[in-house]
Amino acid sequence: xxxxxxxxxxxxxxxxxxxxxxxxxxxxxxxxxxxxxxxxxxxxxxxxxxxxxxxxxxxxxxxxxxxxxxxxxxxxxxxxxxxxxxxxxxxxxxxxxxxxxxxxxxxxxxxxxxxxxxxxxxxxxxxxxxxxxxxxxxxxxxxxxxxxxxxxxxxxxxxxxxxxxxxxxxxxxxxxxxxxxxxxxxxxxxxxxxxxxxxxxxxxxxxxxxxxxxxxxxxxxxxxxxxxxxxxxxxxxxxxxxxxxxxxxxxxxxxxxxxxxxxxxxxxxxxxxxxxxxxxxxxxxxxxxxxxxxxxxxxxxxxxxxxxxxxxxxxxxxxxxxxxxxxxxxxxxxxxxxxxxxxxxxxxxxxxxxxxxxxxxxxxxxxxxxxxxxxxxxxxxxxxxxxxxxxxxxxxxxxxxxxxxxxxx
Numbered sequence: 001x002x003x004x005x006x007x008x009x010x011x012x013x014x015x016x017x018x019x020x021x022x023x024x025x026x027x028x029x030x031x032x033x034x035x036x037x038x039x040x041x042x043x044x045x046x047x048x049x050x051x052x053x054x055x056x057x058x059x060x061x062x063x064x065x066x067x068x069x070x071x072x073x074x075x076x077x078x079x080x081x082x083x084x085x086x087x088x089x090x091x092x093x094x095x096x097x098x099x100x101x102x103x104x105x106x107x108x109x110x111x112x113x114x115x116x117x118x119x120x121x122x123x124x125x126x127x128x129x130x131x132x133x134x135x136x137x138x139x140x141x142x143x144x145x146x147x148x149x150x151x152x153x154x155x156x157x158x159x160x161x162x163x164x165x166x167x168x169x170x171x172x173x174x175x176x177x178x179x180x181x182x183x184x185x186x187x188x189x190x191x192x193x194x195x196x197x198x199x200x201x202x203x204x205x206x207x208x209x210x211x212x213x214x215x216x217x218x219x220x221x222x223x224x225x226x227x228x229x230x231x232x233x234x235x236x237x238x239x240x241x242x243x244x245x246x247x248x249x250x251x252x253x254x255x256x257x258x259x260x261x262x263x264x265x266x267x268x269x270x271x272x273x274x275x276x277x278x279x280x281x282x283x284x285x286x287x288x289x290x291x292x293x294x295x296x297x298x299x300x301x302x303x304x305x306x307x308x309x310x311x312x313x314x315x316x317x318x319x320x321x322x323x324x325x326x327x328x329x330x331x332x333x334x335x336x337x338x339x340x341x342x343x344x345x346x347x348x349x350x351x352x353x354x355x356x357x358x359x360x361x362x363x364x365x366x367x368x369x370x371x372x373x374x375x376x377x378x379x380x381x382x383x384x385x386x387x388x389x390x391x392x393x394x395x396x397x398x399x400x401x402x403x404x405x406x407x408x409x
Contacts, residue, residue: 249330
C-alpha cells in the first residue's frame with residue numbers, strides 16, 4: 001500500500017510560490033529533488049509547524065497534501081518535475097492552508113525520515129519508490145495488522161448497521177425505524193461484498209442489538225478491517241428534503257451546520273442505551289497522530305468513490321464528501337465513512353427505504369464504490385495488490401513491444 005502518512009510535509013513548495021507570512025505560520029524554506037523513472041528523493045527544510053493532512057486521488061495518480069497554517073518562503077525555487085514526479089502544483093486553501101498536488105507516473109511506496117535541520121527547524125527526507133540510502137524504511141502505514149508484505153488475502157470491510165436494540169434511530173412518518181432499514185441494507189451490502197473476489201465483509205451487528213459507538217470500532221479492529229462503513233438513514237424536520245450523503249471524520253469543525261447537528265445527534269446514541277457521557281467518551285477530543293491523518297485522507301478518497309456510485313441509484317443531496325466529528329469514525333488507523341442512504345423523514349424516501357429492491361440497489365452502489373477504491377488503492381498483501389502488480393507488469397511489457405512482437409526503439 002502506498003505509504004502516505006509523512007508525504008503531507010513533502011511538497012510544501014513544489015512550485016515557486018510567494019505567500020504573505022502570517023504570525024506563527026510554519027514555513028517551507030528550501031526543497032531539493034532528485035529522481036529517476038522508478039523513484040525520487042525529496043529533501044525539505046521546514047520550520048516547525050502543524051501536522052499535515054494527506055489523501056490520494058487516481059486518474060492520474062496524485063498525492064494531495066494540505067499543510068495548515070503554512071506558507072512557502074518568498075522566492076523559493078522548486079526543481080522542475082523529473083522522472084517519477086510528472087507534475088507539481090501548489091495553491092492556497094481556506095484557513096491559511098497550503099495545498100500541494102504531486103502527480104506521479106505510477107503509485108509507489110513512500111519511505112521517510114525526519115530529523116532536526118542543520119540550521120534549525122526540521123529536515124524531512126522522503127523517498128518515493130524503493131528506499132534510498134539514508135532514508136528510514138520503517139515509516140508507519142495504514143494496513144491491517146495481519147497483512148503480510150506479499151500475498152493474496154481478501155480486503156476486509158466492517159459493515160456497521162447504525163443504531164439497534166433500545167436505540168431505534170430515526171423513525172419515519174409511517175413508522176419505519178432506522179435501525180431496521182440499516183440492518184437490512186448492511187446485510188445486503190455484506191452479501192454483495194462477499195460475492196466479490198478479493199473482498200470479505202464483517203457485520204458489527206447482525207441482529208437487533210444495542211452497541212456502544214466505540215464497541216463498533218472495537219469490533220472492526222478485532223476483525224482486522226481495512227475499511228469501516230457505517231450505514232444510516234437521516235431524519236430532518238423539513239420532510240421535503242431528500243438525498244444521500246457521505247461523511248468522514250473531521251477534527252477541525254464540521255463542513256456545514258447540518259453536518260455538525262447530524263454528528264451531535266449520532267454521537268448521542270450511547271445516551272439512549274444508558275451510557276453516561278464520560279463512559280462513552282463522546283465529548284473526548286480527537287488527538288491525531290500521523291497514522292490517523294493518513295486514515296482520514298484515505299477515508300476521503302474512498303468516500304468520493306461511494307458518492308459517485310450512489311448517484312446511479314438516486315438523488316445525492318451533497319455531491320461533495322461531508323466532514324464532522326462522528327465518534328463512530330474515530331478509529332485511529334482504519335479508513336472510515338458514514339453513509340446517510342436517504343432521509344427517512346421524507347415520505348417518498350421512507351417508502352423506498354422499506355423496499356427490498358431499493359435496499360439492494362443501495363448496497364450494490366456502495367459495494368461498487370468501495371471496490372473501486374481498493375482497485376486503485378490496494379493494501380499490501382491483498383489480491384487487489386497482486387492484480388495491480390500483474391497489470392502494471394503487463395502494461396510495461398506491452399509498451400515495449402510493437403507489431404509481431406518486435407521491440408519498439
